[in-house]
Amino acid sequence: MEIKIVENEQQLQDAYSVRYEVFIHEQSVPEELEIDDLEKEAIHFVGYEGKTPVAASRIRLVDGYGKMERICIVKPSRGKGYGKELLLFMEQIAQEKGMKKSKLNAQTQAEAFYRKLGYETISSEFMDAGIPHVTMTKVL
Template identity: 75%
Template sequence: MDIKIVENEQMLQDAYSVRYTVFVDEQNVPEELEIDELESEAIHFVGYIGDKPVAASRMRFVEGYGKMERICILHEYRGRNFGKELLIYMEKVAKEKGMDKSKLNGQTQAESFYKKLGYETVSGEFMDAGIPHVTMTKAL
């Protein structure tokens, strides 16, 4: 997978397309919650296989953390370590931007995935867009 930082409107639409498919179509997140008022302050990422967008995420800088958000892989491309590749790339960019720790609100069904990558659960379970989540952090 070729991971890129979004640099133009087409790349941003590619990222939104993946996010919409995963979160709105697959997980029934309300459309108005998926694309929000924080998009303009985020660094967006998109992963391609050839010229097909298959992964997306965004990162913001919040309270001294690189906050990893909206991490998703199209269903038919899961199980190939693309999520791991994407998160490692995001962490590298966070470090380059001066961050020494990262944070994410992960769906509880993905908690073990994040733990394998060094994240530690620092909250109890909470609901976000009707899906159980936990907050997790990692020293970079």
């Protein structure tokens, strides 16, 4: 997979297409919750297999944290290590932007995945868009 920091409208639309497929179509997240008013302040990422977008995410720099958000891989491309590859790339960019810690709200079904990558759970379970989540942090 080739990961790109979004630099143009086509790459942004590619990232949104992955997010739509995973969150809106697969997980039934309402569109108005998925695409929000924080898009403009975020650094967006898109991952490609050849010319096909298969992964997406964004980072916001909030309160000294790199806030890792909207991390997703399309179903046919899961199990190839792309989630780890994308998150490590995001962490590198957060560090380059001066962040010492990262934070994310993980779906509970992905909590073990993030734990293996050094994240610690710091909250009790809560619901977001009808899906159970926990907040997790990592020192970069």
